[in-house]
Amino acid sequence: MQNAMSMILVAATGPWAAKTVAERASESLDTSLWAVAAYMVLALLAVVVLVTLLGLVLIYAERKIAGRFQCRVGPMRVGPHGLLQTVADTFKLLLKEDIIPTRADQAMHLLAPFLCMGATVLIIAVLPYSPTMQILDLNIGVLFVTAVSGFGVMGILLGGWSSNNKWSLIGAMRSGAQIISYEISATLALLVVVLFAGTMSLRGIVESQEAGWWIWRAHGVGLISFIVYLIASTAEINRTPFDIPEGESELTAGFHAEYSGLRFSFFFLSEFINMFIVSALAATLFLGGWMPFHIGGWTTFNNVMGLIPPSLWFAGKNLFVIFVIMWFRWTFPRLRVDQLMRLEWKILLPIGFANLMAASLVVLSNFYFFPGK
Amino acid sequence: MIVQATHTVLFYLIAALALVMALSVVFSRKLLRAAIALMGVLALTAGLYILLGAEFLAGVQVLVYVGGIVVLIVFAIMLTRSSDLLEDQPTLPRALLGAFVGLVFLVMSSAVFFSSPFQADTSGAQVTDDTVAIGRSLLDYGPKGYVLPFEIISLLLLAAAIGGIVIARKIPAPSQPFTSGGDLPGEADFTQPRSQREEA
Known part of the structure; x- marks a missing residue:
């Protein structure tokens, strides 16, 4: 018994040998090209499966949670407890007619959903899900994520403009203005963690949280930037209370009003996957990613926490943040345009700058809980 | 290979x-x-x-x-x-000006193109893409540092941002309805005491 326990503890405390799929592929480059091709196929397949599963699960979860918040039961008819509702909806969407408005700019109308979806998929490939589950680790990870999300903005603007519909155009303009405003606060909040970790690589940031997560190790600075990031990125993904770009009561559906069938589902899906990306980034940067809940120096406690596999830690944190974002949606009313802009430029931005200065003081004086190595 | x-x-x-x-x-x-x-x-x-x-x-x-x-x-x-409405023909002076600017740009870029040697670096030295090194040289005020251009660009951007705010700022016009000193449309200027406030 004693022997088994100590074996488990040894297994749990072993160093996390972090290795990405890209690294494995480049190692096998000298020996076998087939292995490289197999790794490429594996990575592509993983992304496709993840996107599909996330779409199914998140949309179902959103509808169930919305039901609970409104004292209903949510979808119940298709499958047990409505589990197959999203599958049925997907088939309905795929069978729908794909309409392009007569006076629309056809090529641009076709391109826009792919820009949105492409930006989303590119980000999914760099997220660290566990020490061994990451397709590619860039040493400019955080910068890459912020840069690539620019393509998403272009997709929204393009979709709204090319539909040749005034509601779509207004929705796209609102969305663009909102995203490029709130991007500043979100990036300032991310910068705080880059400052703490001293690296922009997402894996490096996770590994830097071995003694404790950044949200609580830096005397409130991390907590403030976590809250700022959560608010700003909820606005970036156009979710309630920041959903004036879609505002169905005033703009019908905003930038995607003229989209139907498969192309509409691309916009819809990329919105849900963006929610996953935002919570995955929040979990990775502030809540330790796949790193278990560690307290610097408490070896036994850390060992016990290490018994839970890292991928489960990541999934748990991620689901928690996703639930919080859904909770926002079904609790808060929609903001007006002027309130939205005031929140960003007069409240979040000054807080973000002050917080960044405080963070640099913390980093300069090495004034953390459990300074560690 | x-x-x-x-x-x-x-x-x-x-x-x-x-x-x-x-x-x-x-x-x-x-x-x-x-x-x-x-x-x-x-x-x-x-x-x-x-x-x-x-x-x-x-x-x-x-x-x-x-x-x-x-x-x-x-x-x-x-x-x-x-x-869709972009169909109007440019006037002759505009067309001439456009052609002139295009020609100047062509001469400039081809001068640069033909004057650079385009020597391939065969030494095999790998470019180091180190963000830490880039950051250090941006803030270095030694002979190889870039702190002066960095600060000048910062000042320039700050001036541009302030200029943008000044241009976009609403000027309160008390005689007009629905304008105010605040940034809420249609609200009175709440910075003034109630007795001095003008009813819109």
Whole structure:
């Protein structure tokens, strides 16, 4: 018994040998090209499966949670407890007619959903899900994520403009203005963690949280930037209370009003996957990613926490943040345009700058809980 | 070997695509399509930077140009009239001015093109793309540092931002209805005491 326990503890405390799929592929480059091709196929397949599963699960979860918040039961008819509702909806969407408005700019109308979806998929490939589950680790990870999300903005603007519909155009303009405003606060909040970790690589940031997560190790600075990031990125993904770009009561559906069938589902899906990306980034940067809940120096406690596999830690944190974002949606009313802009430029931005200065003081004086190595 | 071949193929693919995009920026009659083609050129340039091993520069290129400049251009196009109406013929002075500016630019760029030696670096030295090193040299005030240009650009950007705010600021006009000193439309100027406030 004693022997088994100590074996488990040894297994749990072993160093996390972090290795990405890209690294494995480049190692096998000298020996076998087939292995490289197999790794490429594996990575592509993983992304496709993840996107599909996330779409199914998140949309179902959103509808169930919305039901609970409104004292209903949510979808119940298709499958047990409505589990197959999203599958049925997907088939309905795929069978729908794909309409392009007569006076629309056809090529641009076709391109826009792919820009949105492409930006989303590119980000999914760099997220660290566990020490061994990451397709590619860039040493400019955080910068890459912020840069690539620019393509998403272009997709929204393009979709709204090319539909040749005034509601779509207004929705796209609102969305663009909102995203490029709130991007500043979100990036300032991310910068705080880059400052703490001293690296922009997402894996490096996770590994830097071995003694404790950044949200609580830096005397409130991390907590403030976590809250700022959560608010700003909820606005970036156009979710309630920041959903004036879609505002169905005033703009019908905003930038995607003229989209139907498969192309509409691309916009819809990329919105849900963006929610996953935002919570995955929040979990990775502030809540330790796949790193278990560690307290610097408490070896036994850390060992016990290490018994839970890292991928489960990541999934748990991620689901928690996703639930919080859904909770926002079904609790808060929609903001007006002027309130939205005031929140960003007069409240979040000054807080973000002050917080960044405080963070640099913390980093300069090495004034953390459990300074560690 | 295969890595080299892939690099070469990728380089020619990206370069050819970028050239096609660049030509369509100039020749497209629809403004928005030109802007999207410009986005393609800038993103493909970032691809060339990645091939050169300068990942940080590629990231900044996409962040600044795709996420900033092109979005701004598209915004400006969306705020102006529809691109379908873009049919009016330019007047003769305008056409002449355009041709002159184009010619000057052609001379300048071809002078640069023909005066640079384009020597291939065969020493095999790998470019180090270290963000820490870039940051240090930006803030270094030694002989090889860039702190002076960095500070000048910061001041310039600050001045531009303040200028933008000054231009966009609403000037309170008390005689007009629905204008106020505050930024809430249709509200009275709450900074004044109630007795002095003008009823709109």
